[in-house]
Amino acid sequence: MAATAETVEQVKSIAGEKYKYGFVTDIESDKAPKGLSEDIVRFISAKKNDPEWLLEWRLKAYRRWLEMPEPKWAKVDFPAINYQDYHYYSAPKQKGDGPKSLDEVDPQLLETYKKLGIPLHEQEMLAGVQNIAVDAVFDSVSVATTFRKQLEKVGVIFCPISEALERCPDLVRKYLGSVVPVADNKHACLNAAVFTDGSFVYIPPGVRCPMELSTYFRINEMNTGQFERTLIIADKGSYVSYLEGCTAPMRDENQLHAAVVELVALDDAEIKYSTVQNWYPGDENGKGGIYNFVTKRGACRGKNSKISWTQVETGSAITWKYPSCILQGDNSVGEFYSIAITNNAQQADTGTKMIHLGKNTRSKIISKGISAGKADQTYRGLVKISAKAEGARNYTQCDSLLIGDTCGAHTVPYIESKNKKAIIEHEATTSSISEDQLFYLRQRGISQENAVALVVNGFCRDVLQQLPMEFAVEAQKLVAISLEGSVG
Amino acid sequence: MADIGFIDESSGRTLPGAGLGWLDAKRDAGRARFGALGLPTPKLESWKYTRLRPLDDTKFAPVSDAAGEAKIDKVPGLSGSAAKIVFVNGRLRTDLSKLDDLPDGVRFASLETMLAEDPAWLEANMGKVAGDAPVRAGGTGEQAMLALNEAMMDSGFILHVAKGVALKAPLEVIYIGGLTDDAVAYFPRNLIVLEENAQATLVKQHIGHSVGEYFANAVTEISLKQGANFKHYKLQAESIYATHVTTLHADIARDATYESFQLSIGGLLSRSESNITLSGEGAHAGVHGAYMMRGKEHCDNTTFIDMAVPHTTCNQVFKGVLDDESRAVFQGKIYVARDAQKADGRMLNKTLLLSNGAEIDTKPELEIYADDVQCAHGATTGQLDETALFYLRSRGIPEALARNMLVQSFLGDALEEISDEAVREAFMVHVLHWLPAHCYRAGEWTSDQLEERA
Numbered sequence: 001m002a003a004t005a006e007t008v009e010q011v012k013s014i015a016g017e018k019y020k021y022g023f024v025t026d027i028e029s030d031k032a033p034k035g036l037s038e039d040i041v042r043f044i045s046a047k048k049n050d051p052e053w054l055l056e057w058r059l060k061a062y063r064r065w066l067e068m069p070e071p072k073w074a075k076v077d078f079p080a081i082n083y084q085d086y087h088y089y090s091a092p093k094q095k096g097d098g099p100k101s102l103d104e105v106d107p108q109l110l111e112t113y114k115k116l117g118i119p120l121h122e123q124e125m126l127a128g129v130q131n132i133a134v135d136a137v138f139d140s141v142s143v144a145t146t147f148r149k150q151l152e153k154v155g156v157i158f159c160p161i162s163e164a165l166e167r168c169p170d171l172v173r174k175y176l177g178s179v180v181p182v183a184d185n186k187h188a189c190l191n192a193a194v195f196t197d198g199s200f201v202y203i204p205p206g207v208r209c210p211m212e213l214s215t216y217f218r219i220n221e222m223n224t225g226q227f228e229r230t231l232i233i234a235d236k237g238s239y240v241s242y243l244e245g246c247t248a249p250m251r252d253e254n255q256l257h258a259a260v261v262e263l264v265a266l267d268d269a270e271i272k273y274s275t276v277q278n279w280y281p282g283d284e285n286g287k288g289g290i291y292n293f294v295t296k297r298g299a300c301r302g303k304n305s306k307i308s309w310t311q312v313e314t315g316s317a318i319t320w321k322y323p324s325c326i327l328q329g330d331n332s333v334g335e336f337y338s339i340a341i342t343n344n345a346q347q348a349d350t351g352t353k354m355i356h357l358g359k360n361t362r363s364k365i366i367s368k369g370i371s372a373g374k375a376d377q378t379y380r381g382l383v384k385i386s387a388k389a390e391g392a393r394n395y396t397q398c399d400s401l402l403i404g405d406t407c408g409a410h411t412v413p414y415i416e417s418k419n420k421k422a423i424i425e426h427e428a429t430t431s432s433i434s435e436d437q438l439f440y441l442r443q444r445g446i447s448q449e450n451a452v453a454l455v456v457n458g459f460c461r462d463v464l465q466q467l468p469m470e471f472a473v474e475a476q477k478l479v480a481i482s483l484e485g486s487v488g
Numbered sequence: 489m490a491d492i493g494f495i496d497e498s499s500g501r502t503l504p505g506a507g508l509g510w511l512d513a514k515r516d517a518g519r520a521r522f523g524a525l526g527l528p529t530p531k532l533e534s535w536k537y538t539r540l541r542p543l544d545d546t547k548f549a550p551v552s553d554a555a556g557e558a559k560i561d562k563v564p565g566l567s568g569s570a571a572k573i574v575f576v577n578g579r580l581r582t583d584l585s586k587l588d589d590l591p592d593g594v595r596f597a598s599l600e601t602m603l604a605e606d607p608a609w610l611e612a613n614m615g616k617v618a619g620d621a622p623v624r625a626g627g628t629g630e631q632a633m634l635a636l637n638e639a640m641m642d643s644g645f646i647l648h649v650a651k652g653v654a655l656k657a658p659l660e661v662i663y664i665g666g667l668t669d670d671a672v673a674y675f676p677r678n679l680i681v682l683e684e685n686a687q688a689t690l691v692k693q694h695i696g697h698s699v700g701e702y703f704a705n706a707v708t709e710i711s712l713k714q715g716a717n718f719k720h721y722k723l724q725a726e727s728i729y730a731t732h733v734t735t736l737h738a739d740i741a742r743d744a745t746y747e748s749f750q751l752s753i754g755g756l757l758s759r760s761e762s763n764i765t766l767s768g769e770g771a772h773a774g775v776h777g778a779y780m781m782r783g784k785e786h787c788d789n790t791t792f793i794d795m796a797v798p799h800t801t802c803n804q805v806f807k808g809v810l811d812d813e814s815r816a817v818f819q820g821k822i823y824v825a826r827d828a829q830k831a832d833g834r835m836l837n838k839t840l841l842l843s844n845g846a847e848i849d850t851k852p853e854l855e856i857y858a859d860d861v862q863c864a865h866g867a868t869t870g871q872l873d874e875t876a877l878f879y880l881r882s883r884g885i886p887e888a889l890a891r892n893m894l895v896q897s898f899l900g901d902a903l904e905e906i907s908d909e910a911v912r913e914a915f916m917v918h919v920l921h922w923l924p925a926h927c928y929r930a931g932e933w934t935s936d937q938l939e940e941r942a
Contacts, residue, residue, distance in 0.1 A: 073533070387844060387845075400854075400856070402856065402858070402859035402861075403859060404859055405826070405827060405829070405858055405859050405860070406826075407857075407859070408855070408856060408857045409854075409856050410853070410854060410855045410856060411852075411853060411854040411865070412851070412853050413851065413852060413853070413867070414849070414850075414851050415848070415849070415850045415851065415867055415869065416847070416848070416849045416850075417839075417841065417847065417848050417849075417869045418844070418845075418846075418847045419841070419844055420841035420842060420843060420844050420846065420870075420871040421844075421871055422841075422869070422870065423868075423869070423870040423871075424867070424868060424869045424870065425866075425867075425868045426852070426865075426866060426867040426868065427864070427865075427866045428852070428854065428864060428865050428866070429862075429863065429864040430854055430856050430861065430862075430863040430864070431861065431862050431863070432859040432860050432861070
């Protein structure tokens with residue numbers, strides 16, 4: 001009940017505020033000219049001081065991108081993107097060589113993150129219940145990374161990927177593009193050509209990362225796209241929990257976000273990746289908002305490794321995102337927990353792929369979709385069992401809740417099995433909020449508004465439980481906010 | 489192969505009914521559309537898992553009258569059917585058919601007969617459900633196989649039951665294929681219309697002789713008027729040289745009920761596509777099936793159920809068993825239109841894999857635009873339950889027999905959906921015959937002996 005009351009409180013408190021992250025930071029920035037060409041790719045590469053091989057890699061990707069068709073199979077509808085209309089590089093202007101420590105970071109940036117609820121001052125964070133190291137990415141570049149010293153003590157590398165290219169080029173070169181190949185799809189290919197920053201994480205063998213790592217993405221500048229690339233490597237027997245959050249100002253034009261996330265888990269390693277995606281969703285009529293075209297994939301390379309994706313998708317005008325697991329190592333485990341909420345004119349086509357290659361690999365998919373307003377939402381998932389995946393096991397449950405008679409909710413699961421010793425179970429339901437449940441709650445004296453919040457929270461519970469504590473509280477509030485105006 | 493060799497300007501001129509203006513126009517339109525679309529490829533979402541490979545390298549020719557004269561000793565069939573139509577290689581065989589004892593108000597005849605006797609009725613009813621235009625977005629996509637059938641339709645049957653007539657005994661249609669020297673193709677076009685409150689049961693059997701390669705591309709149109717009740721059972725037991733493609737379009741009006749069951753046990757490549765529209769309140773569709781494949785057989789069941797108006801229900805149960813290197817595809821889609829409130833849709837697909845070479849690709853899909861609905865689907869794949877097997881073995885039942893019992897009960901569950909008892913029993917016999925036969929005799933039950941035989 002407490003959580004419900006809090007949810008309702010939250011809805012009330014932000015009434016009229018809607019998207020509270022919609023402000024713009026007025027900061028001078030250093031931008032690449034609009035448009036995309038080989039010169040722009042070279043420009044970005046030069047800005048980032050890329051090694052020679054990376055420039056080649058980018059150019060190859062760019063040439064492939066030119067020829068690749070847009071993916072058309074998703075159930076989303078939007079006008080063709082004019083790729084020449086974006087700035088592919090935008091960075092807050094730095095004085096001199098850039099900040100050496102947190103104290104030197106532009107106070108205006110610190111203020112922005114404070115407003116977003118992401119304090120970058122370590123002292124402030126220490127006062128909290130739990131420590132979280134943050135890499136803050138502002139438009140195209142990382143502006144600050146906290147708790148680096150503490151992490152370095154245990155050998156954990158957590159830094160912007162551009163810095164990783166200098167510090168541990170071999171690691172980056174070995175794993176970059178090894179999970180999501182350059183030409184995987186058009187959006188990933190674009191990212192490979194123009195990616196600017198993103199986080200790099202390496203957890204050495206046997207190390208349990210002492211704190212949660214997180215990256216906070218912020219798109220600020222007008223007409224920019226954000227193309228970050230995250231690479232997380234968990235070496236043998238290590239563990240890391242990684243969080244990702246994102247917001248953007250309210251703007252009338254559609255901004256493009258095409259990110260790539262690659263995870264690699266070696267023997268006995270575990271990666272837990274959680275996302276709360278709250279990009280600006282556009283207004284009630286679908287004007288503006290972020291196009292969120294993200295390729296996320298994890299490879300369980302080693303024996304007994306585990307990758308777990310948890311996502312709460314509430315923002316973006318269009319979401320096109322399928323965090324997947326390639327279960328190569330024997331006994332490896334993949335998990336996908338998702339809540340997707342679409343309201344007003346939002347469209348989301350999201351789901352996962354579980355590719356079982358190793359013996360006794362297991363995967364679990366729990367997806368909860370809530371569609372309201374005029375929104376359309378699709379769960380699209382693939383469970384594939386190869387002939388060699390003896391004893392593989394999958395359980396999938398995807399439920400959709402429809403609120404109102406102008407929205408849509410769709411379920412498109414693909415199940416392919418080539419091994420008789422594999423067991424796959426799939427269940428899906430679609431329904432409205434049950435009148436019986438509402439009646440029961442109302443009859444107990446609970447208001448209509450509270451009753452709906454209670455039912456919705458119950459519907460999402462399986463997934464919310466998977467989130468780290470602070471995130472769970474935040475996500476629970478988001479669930480209520482995103483549905484504002486559609487319930488009751 | 490974007491073309492089928494024998495289709496040209498003149499291909500329709502020798503077919504039954506040639507010279508009827510509307511039919512010529514229909515065939516021409518079908519030919520033009522098929523020419524534009526070509527054979528479906530896996531690039532089309534609804535053909536993702538099925539490729540019409542057998543049509544790639546074989547030159548099929550339209551079946552000739554001679555092929556229809558193949559000698560048939562025995563026609564399998566049900567006892568107690570009211571009437572029977574038998575086709576051999578797409579040619580009506582009056583000697584094998586039984587049409588003399590039809591009750592009043594029931595018209596049951598071959599397409600050819602109808603074209604001769606009452607072309608006006610055909611003109612008024614054909615193509616009303618399976619329209620010329622491709623099925624609207626959200627359906628199974630462009631209808632190339634329908635277009636091909638339209639261009640070449642050469643056989644098939646008509647069933648028309650008058651208002652209020654309730655037919656108790658089932659009607660039978662039997663298609664026998666094979667026994668030809670060259671690879672042949674035939675194109676049955678079936679039309680079923682049940683007027684208000686009419687009732688009928690139809691059992692359709694596609695049976696192949698294991699000599700001669702053939703390609704059957706059938707289209708069935710069903711129109712059930714208000715309150716009608718139609719039971720539609722199909723056995724697909726084509727030969728291992730057969731390519732069998734059927735497209736069904738059905739329109740179920742207010743308070744009408746459609747029940748179908750398809751048992752697939754043969755065919756090198758079979759594909760059964762159903763497009764069913766529940767167009768009136770209170771309409772119900774039960775679309776069920778079972779498939780048992782072995783060798784290199786490929787079986788595709790694709791269904792699209794459009795719940796277009798409020799208060800409709802549908803239910804689907806498909807179960808299958810796959811052995812050797814066989815492959816099955818199940819693509820089911822339930823579509824609930826905007827404002828089609830109180831829709832209730834259920835879909836279940838379960839598959840047993842008996843061998844590591846076998847493959848199942850299943851895609852149970854929901855597309856829903858109304859909020860006050862109850863829809864659910866489920867899918868499982870796996871092998872025989874080891875604990876159940878152990879239990880039976882511990883009771884002294886030999887392993888091979890225990891396996892058979894488990895497969896039988898697994899499929900029996902699906903066969904329960906057949907409400908006509910005689911048909912259910914007849915189909916169960918086919919299931920039993922498919923199981924390894926030597927398990928029935930004592931002394932041959934050990935798995936070692938089974939392997940020796942294999």
